[in-house]
Amino acid sequence: MWLTAVYYDGRQARPHPVTLCVEGEKLLLQGRDIVRREALASLKIPPPLGSTPRLILFADGARCEVADRQGFAEMLQDAGSSAVAGMENSWWYALAALLLTLSLLVVAYLFGLPYAARAAADQVPVYLLERMDTQFFASLDQTLLKPSTLSAKRRQTIQDGWQRLALPPGEDRSANIEFRASPALGANAFALPGGSVLLLDDLVSLASNDQEILAVLAHEMGHVHEKHALRQMLQASVIGLAMAWYIGDVSSLLAVAPTVLLETRYSRDFERRADAFAAELLRANGIPVSRLADILEKLEAAHQTAVAKQPVESVEAMDYLSSHPNTEERIKRLRGL
Ligand SMILES: [Zn+2]
Numbered sequence: 001m002w003l004t005a006v007y008y009d010g011r012q013a014r015p016h017p018v019t020l021c022v023e024g025e026k027l028l029l030q031g032r033d034i035v036r037r038e039a040l041a042s043l044k045i046p047p048p049l050g051s052t053p054r055l056i057l058f059a060d061g062a063r064c065e066v067a068d069r070q071g072f073a074e075m076l077q078d079a080g081s082s083a084v085a086g087m088e089n090s091w092w093y094a095l096a097a098l099l100l101t102l103s104l105l106v107v108a109y110l111f112g113l114p115y116a117a118r119a120a121a122d123q124v125p126v127y128l129l130e131r132m133d134t135q136f137f138a139s140l141d142q143t144l145l146k147p148s149t150l151s152a153k154r155r156q157t158i159q160d161g162w163q164r165l166a167l168p169p170g171e172d173r174s175a176n177i178e179f180r181a182s183p184a185l186g187a188n189a190f191a192l193p194g195g196s197v198l199l200l201d202d203l204v205s206l207a208s209n210d211q212e213i214l215a216v217l218a219h220e221m222g223h224v225h226e227k228h229a230l231r232q233m234l235q236a237s238v239i240g241l242a243m244a245w246y247i248g249d250v251s252s253l254l255a256v257a258p259t260v261l262l263e264t265r266y267s268r269d270f271e272r273r274a275d276a277f278a279a280e281l282l283r284a285n286g287i288p289v290s291r292l293a294d295i296l297e298k299l300e301a302a303h304q305t306a307v308a309k310q311p312v313e314s315v316e317a318m319d320y321l322s323s324h325p326n327t328e329e330r331i332k333r334l335r336g337l
Pocket residue numbers: 219223266271274324
């Protein structure tokens with residue numbers, strides 16, 4: 001019994017049409033200029049997966065794809081190779097292999113992607129990061145973002161307070177504050193990939209004193225310091241690109257990139273690190289760490305009210321207001337510092 005298959009020599013991507021058969025304990029493969037005779041025991045034959053062609057993996061890196069899955073299964077059974085036939089017949093083996101593949105994908109998603117994004121974030125040149133921030137404001141100003149209604153004097157006072165903060169050694173004051181108003185985003189602040197911190201009017205009016213505003217800025221600077229926005233965006237674009245490739249539309253992905261930044265929910269770990277950074281910075285400048293907890297409490301209350309005011313169906317849309325999850329847990333931890 002002969003089967004047709006496609007052979008790749010493992011060195012070049014060129015496919016070679018071949019025919020296969022089993023002779024005793026050996027696999028015989030023939031094509032133009034190719035003859036291989038290999039012990040079945042030396043080959044790896046992964047169990048069938050979905051409707052993909054069956055694979056034969058040679059020890060030297062060559063491989064063979066067999067489209068005729070049924071024929072291949074019969075050929076293996078006829079060969080009577082107990083190991084191969086045993087695997088072949090084992091429904092459980094196929095299921096286990098599938099579960100293993102799935103769990104590897106999950107692990108890669110959970111751990112591999114953040115790791116890769118972190119490594120990639122360190123490679124992105126500064127000028128590109130700054131351009132990202134410029135792009136962010138270019139696409140959202142006049143839509144989601146409006147000019148700040150704070151007086152020039154009020155803004156200057158906040159700027160001055162921020163400039164006066166002594167930074168940890170080695171940290172430059174690249175984070176500049178961008179004042180904006182946004183009824184849709186409410187009381188909020190965002191760290192952008194290029195190091196700009198977007199501070200919204202509602203947050204300024206919510207704060208009882210300027211130390212609370214500085215505490216929020218210090219927290220956002222923690223995100224800047226660890227490149228959280230960039231890392232999150234890189235991760236989202238890998239997933240987004242994969243989705244776009246699957247759906248076949250990349251342009252829509254590029255169009256939504258700036259809003260992804262605003263909808264980002266940081267992980268618990270990112271928040272903890274930004275809080276720790278802020279706590280250290282505040283303490284070094286003689287500002288009580290509890291100021292951050294104070295403003296967090298007010299933000300949480302304000303967002304709860306905003307969500308409660310919304311009709312039920314738009315609650316989900318309002319969800320991005322709390323771009324800083326686990327607020328209660330964070331308040332408790334900050335109070336304990
Ligand atoms: Zn945060």
